[in-house]
Amino acid sequence: MIERWALVSGLKGDLDTYELIQKDLKKTPGNITLFVLGDMIGPEKNCNRLLHRLINPKSNDLQPWCIYGWWEEQILLESGYRGDQRAEALRINKGEEVVKSLTNAVDKSFLDWIAALQFGFVELDCGLIHGSSKDVGENLTLDTPPLTLLDRLTRLQVNRLFTARSTQQFHLELTEGILNSEVHDLTGNHKKEQKVPQKAVIGVGAGKNYTLYDVGTDNTQFVQAGYKTEKRIKGFGRL
Amino acid sequence: MNQAVISCLHANLPAVEAVLKDIELQGITNITCLGDLVGYGPQPNEVIELIRDKEIPTCQGCWDEDVVDGLDACDCSYPSQLAEKRGHFAHQWTTDKLTTENKDYLANLPYSIRKDKCLFVHGSPNSQHEYLLPDMDAFAALERVENARAEILFCGHTHQPYIRELADGSIAVKIKNAVPKDTQEKEIQLPMRRIVNAGSVGEPRHGGTKATYVVYNDVTNEVKIREVEYDIELTCKAIIDAGLPPIFAWRLKNGFEFAEQAEDASHVCER
Numbered sequence: 001m002i003e004r005w006a007l008v009s010g011l012k013g014d015l016d017t018y019e020l021i022q023k024d025l026k027k028t029p030g031n032i033t034l035f036v037l038g039d040m041i042g043p044e045k046n047c048n049r050l051l052h053r054l055i056n057p058k059s060n061d062l063q064p065w066c067i068y069g070w071w072e073e074q075i076l077l078e079s080g081y082r083g084d085q086r087a088e089a090l091r092i093n094k095g096e097e098v099v100k101s102l103t104n105a106v107d108k109s110f111l112d113w114i115a116a117l118q119f120g121f122v123e124l125d126c127g128l129i130h131g132s133s134k135d136v137g138e139n140l141t142l143d144t145p146p147l148t149l150l151d152r153l154t155r156l157q158v159n160r161l162f163t164a165r166s167t168q169q170f171h172l173e174l175t176e177g178i179l180n181s182e183v184h185d186l187t188g189n190h191k192k193e194q195k196v197p198q199k200a201v202i203g204v205g206a207g208k209n210y211t212l213y214d215v216g217t218d219n220t221q222f223v224q225a226g227y228k229t230e231k232r233i234k235g236f237g238r239l
Numbered sequence: 240m241n242q243a244v245i246s247c248l249h250a251n252l253p254a255v256e257a258v259l260k261d262i263e264l265q266g267i268t269n270i271t272c273l274g275d276l277v278g279y280g281p282q283p284n285e286v287i288e289l290i291r292d293k294e295i296p297t298c299q300g301c302w303d304e305d306v307v308d309g310l311d312a313c314d315c316s317y318p319s320q321l322a323e324k325r326g327h328f329a330h331q332w333t334t335d336k337l338t339t340e341n342k343d344y345l346a347n348l349p350y351s352i353r354k355d356k357c358l359f360v361h362g363s364p365n366s367q368h369e370y371l372l373p374d375m376d377a378f379a380a381l382e383r384v385e386n387a388r389a390e391i392l393f394c395g396h397t398h399q400p401y402i403r404e405l406a407d408g409s410i411a412v413k414i415k416n417a418v419p420k421d422t423q424e425k426e427i428q429l430p431m432r433r434i435v436n437a438g439s440v441g442e443p444r445h446g447g448t449k450a451t452y453v454v455y456n457d458v459t460n461e462v463k464i465r466e467v468e469y470d471i472e473l474t475c476k477a478i479i480d481a482g483l484p485p486i487f488a489w490r491l492k493n494g495f496e497f498a499e500q501a502e503d504a505s506h507v508c509e510r
Contacts, residue, residue: 185400
């Protein structure tokens with residue numbers, strides 16, 4: 001059976017969207033694994049119902065595998081889970097009101113569960129993270145220099161990096177790379193040519209926009225929950 | 240004009256004095272120091288005061304940071320628990336010996352110094368604790384220099400002097416967007432950049448016993464590694480007299496790599 005990953009992020013407490021995605025995935029052929037790449041919470045709406053559902057899936061739900069995102073990091077900072085640090089970046093950029101809205105949107109009983117979430121998953125040769133391997137808050141986009149993208153892949157020692165922080169959907173392949181290195185030290189000169197195999201960075205989207213990844217063919221499909229899926233990427237079969 | 244770059248002095252006064260003398264004999268007055276003035280060695284106050292007296296611009300090293308802020312590097316900086324124990328002992332000894340004034344000096348050192356196209360750091364632009372070893376992944380090494388907006392990155396921390404040139408690089412990318420027509424392919428040329436590691440004045444780990452530093456000519460772009468002999472016996476005796484672990488003296492005398500070095504060169508401490 002075809003193995004597919006569904007990569008979701010940025011739900012920010014939106015249980016309706018999550019239910020829509022679950023409904024979509026039930027109709028999607030193949031063996032589906034659902035990954036939620038952070039930002040399950042946000043300051044806009046009460047997140048308790050969604051968090052409860054993620055922790056206690058309904059019997060016919062796909063089991064969600066969750067990691068923490070930028071908003072989870074903010075609430076953990078503000079709630080004292082990161083030592084003396086507080087969510088100062090959020091406070092400075094968005095103001096005290098947003099900090100209060102965030103802490104009010106999540107019941108304290110969920111904080112231990114959020115704090116236990118991982119930074120990311122490594123599945124096969126793929127890294128599944130919220131921001132980048134450098135920082136949960138780092139935006140990786142089509143405009144990020146390829147050298148930076150390659151570094152973020154190298155840090156996790158993966159060939160595919162799925163990222164959510166930018167909220168964008170994209171599939172960028174690093175098809176080839178070459179770099180000459182010459183080291184001079186006390187023992188003499190050492191020349192080396194380094195090549196990189198094909199690698200890719202994939203933006204999975206946010207909210208209703210999520211991504212399906214076909215593990216066998218390495219193809220991605222960008223999907224909007226509730227809409228009939230379309231053939232988006234050449235070579236990837238219609239669902 | 241020639242300028243000298245020194246690093247990792249590690250409270251070894253005879254070595255620092257010998258290197259400064261060698262620099263002076265070459266007529267070089269422009270000196271930059273990449274930190275780790277203290278740690279392991281027996282004369283932390285003396286070395287700091289010498290650097291201060293000579294008004295040598297200095298970055299903060301990992302030892303300088305740890306002495307001020309408390310131990311910051313995580314255990315993986317050490318190859319063994321024994322090495323960690325010795326490192327912690329030296330940290331406490333140094334903290335106890337340093338004057339308040341010298342601690343304040345270390346606390347106020349900058350993380351980096353920028354001079355035109357050159358950036359001077361202790362470990363890497365990311366962290367005082369990151370090792371840029373000579374065999375580090377070339378693309379990752381280039382990323383450190385490029386994202387720091389420098390053409391030449393001067394660093395220390397590894398105690399191994401080297402000059403690494405990264406050139407003739409390119410990365411080909413293919414963008415697959417939602418619509419097949421948007422598929423784009425392009426090749427990006429990478430800039431030529433250099434990493435210069437100044438080695439260590441006070442605790443060499445290059446297989447020999449001589450102190451090392453580098454001389455950079457900003458007109459010709461030439462970099463030379465200098466090796467300097469110093470009175471090792473004097474430092475070894477001071478280490479023993481101070482009650483520091485005798486192995487610190489033994490490894491200086493034998494030039495044997497027995498030091499605290501991360502096994503994972505790309506590791507950045509997140510503690």
